[in-house]
Amino acid sequence: MKNEYYLAADNPDDYFCSFMQGLVKRNPGEPEFHQAVEEAAKSLIPFMFDNKKYLQGQILERLSEPDRIISFRVCWADDQGSIRTNRGFRVQFSNAIGPYKGGLRFHPTVNQGILKFLGFEQILKNSLTSLPIGGGKGGSNFNPKGKSEAEVMRFCQAFMMELSHHIGENTDVPAGDIGVGSREISYMFGRYKQLKKEFTGVITGKGLALGGSLGRVEATGYGVVYFAQNVLAENSVGLKGKVCVVSGSGNVAQYAVEKLLELGAKVTAMSDSGGFIHEPNGFDNEKLEYIKTIKNQRKSLAGYAEKFSTVYHRGKKPWGVPCEFAFPCATQNEICIEDAQALVNGGCKGVFEGANMPSDLAAIKFFEAKDVIFAPAKAANAGGVAISALEMSQNSMRLSWSKEEVDQRLKDIMASIHKQCVEYGKGKQGTDYVTGANIAGFVKVAEAMLAYGVT
Numbered sequence: 001m002k003n004e005y006y007l008a009a010d011n012p013d014d015y016f017c018s019f020m021q022g023l024v025k026r027n028p029g030e031p032e033f034h035q036a037v038e039e040a041a042k043s044l045i046p047f048m049f050d051n052k053k054y055l056q057g058q059i060l061e062r063l064s065e066p067d068r069i070i071s072f073r074v075c076w077a078d079d080q081g082s083i084r085t086n087r088g089f090r091v092q093f094s095n096a097i098g099p100y101k102g103g104l105r106f107h108p109t110v111n112q113g114i115l116k117f118l119g120f121e122q123i124l125k126n127s128l129t130s131l132p133i134g135g136g137k138g139g140s141n142f143n144p145k146g147k148s149e150a151e152v153m154r155f156c157q158a159f160m161m162e163l164s165h166h167i168g169e170n171t172d173v174p175a176g177d178i179g180v181g182s183r184e185i186s187y188m189f190g191r192y193k194q195l196k197k198e199f200t201g202v203i204t205g206k207g208l209a210l211g212g213s214l215g216r217v218e219a220t221g222y223g224v225v226y227f228a229q230n231v232l233a234e235n236s237v238g239l240k241g242k243v244c245v246v247s248g249s250g251n252v253a254q255y256a257v258e259k260l261l262e263l264g265a266k267v268t269a270m271s272d273s274g275g276f277i278h279e280p281n282g283f284d285n286e287k288l289e290y291i292k293t294i295k296n297q298r299k300s301l302a303g304y305a306e307k308f309s310t311v312y313h314r315g316k317k318p319w320g321v322p323c324e325f326a327f328p329c330a331t332q333n334e335i336c337i338e339d340a341q342a343l344v345n346g347g348c349k350g351v352f353e354g355a356n357m358p359s360d361l362a363a364i365k366f367f368e369a370k371d372v373i374f375a376p377a378k379a380a381n382a383g384g385v386a387i388s389a390l391e392m393s394q395n396s397m398r399l400s401w402s403k404e405e406v407d408q409r410l411k412d413i414m415a416s417i418h419k420q421c422v423e424y425g426k427g428k429q430g431t432d433y434v435t436g437a438n439i440a441g442f443v444k445v446a447e448a449m450l451a452y453g454v455t
């Protein structure tokens with residue numbers, strides 16, 4: 001079969017250049033999407049040259065083009081009766097191995113390029129879980145901050161009015177992400193149920209009374225820490241007594257910190273979009289509970305600093321705080337080269353990504369050069385979507401598993417993802433988790449695509 005890239009480039013480097021030039025040209029103004037694909041392509045293209053059926057099948061070209069993107073208007077009335085208009089999206093990226101699956105993000109920065117990067121990452125991440133879920137992502141530029149409860153409800157209902165035409169328990173199953181927690185999921189699920197007259201597992205991250213899974217709310221944060229345990233066990237290291245810095249203070253960060261404290265680690269800094277707080281002696285459970293309370297009310301960490309007589313470092317990131325391990329759990333590109341240098345200068349030996357793509361390409365390269373263990377998001381934070389997939393299973397079976405059972409499955413899934421990364425990423429210098437995660441996630445999806453023929 002003809003393949004123009006394959007014929008034009010007879011080595012991985014030239015192929016990579018042609019491929020990336022084409023991708024950037026076809027997707028202008030979407031730097032986060034380019035970055036996510038570039039990170040994966042660097043690992044995948046050499047692998048494809050060793051396994052030419054994937055080159056001949058043009059798998060990477062096909063995989064980096066979404067199945068479809070739905071963009072829609074969301075109109076709602078604010079508390080003053082004024083009409084507001086936002087833009088909603090759903091990127092249905094790939095359903096090669098299962099229904100589209102990925103969260104919804106409500107944040108003023110949301111645009112098509114950001115959702116494409118998240119959707120692309122989701123394909124390989126979901127494959128790594130070994131569960132039958134494809135990749136997708138969605139959201140809106142709606143900002144829930146500063147909105148009343150009634151406004152959030154009206155927005156969520158208006159958003160679902162349109163989204164409901166495109167999702168279904170066997171088609172596309174969204175979940176939460178930044179700005180979308182159980183409150184927003186409940187409003188959206190309520191509207192879907194009303195519109196379709198059915199109670200099915202069309203969305204995950206639901207509250208327990210609505211068919212949610214025990215352990216889902218903790219799953220991403222706990223999963224990152226379980227993944228870190230697996231990685232560190234390779235070097236016979238544990239987390240007990242280790243000094244850790246965690247960015248963010250939302251869902252992922254809160255439960256990463258909770259599990260780190262349970263395992264005896266010392267967490268000395270957390271952050272939000274306005275700054276960070278530093279506790280040289282470490283947070284304890286009481287302080288963490290306070291953070292959960294204020295952040296779940298969408299308030300600033302400045303309130304924490306006031307209550308516990310510490311400083312809120314406004315406008316600053318936490319990466320200058322010395323630590324052995326860093327857990328970025330806030331947002332994309334929150335670690336750039338200067339932050340990576342600050343981490344290494346502060347003694348950081350390992351970075352475990354809880355957020356999606358928190359480290360930029362220069363930071364990753366720097367970590368590699370400095371022998372810092374680097375666990376990329378698509379492996380390290382896959383616990384959340386894995387338990388979402390188990391929520392789908394429980395909904396289909398009309399039963400629910402105990403918290404212990406879900407937690408055990410989460411541990412097993414994170415161990416299995418680690419094993420796959422080692423299988424594909426092991427080299428003379430140890431495991432390259434970026435390469436391992438990309439290839440392990442890719443193989444299953446690529447095999448399915450080859451089996452389907454040209455689709």
Ligand code: NDP
Pocket residue numbers: 176177178179180220248249250251252253271272273274295298300329330331332334354355356381382384385
């Ligand atoms: P939340 O909305 O619960 O929390 C987000 C946190 O990040 C908040 O502390 C927020 O601060 C902070 N933040 C947001 N934007 C910025 C920014 N530009 N600079 C600094 N801090 C920022 O979201 P989640 O915890 O659910 O998600 C966090 C990350 O984890 C995202 O990358 C998400 O895609 C990823 N993820 C989430 C999963 C999940 O199950 N929830 C699953 C897998 C990945 P503030 O409160 O001030 O806005």
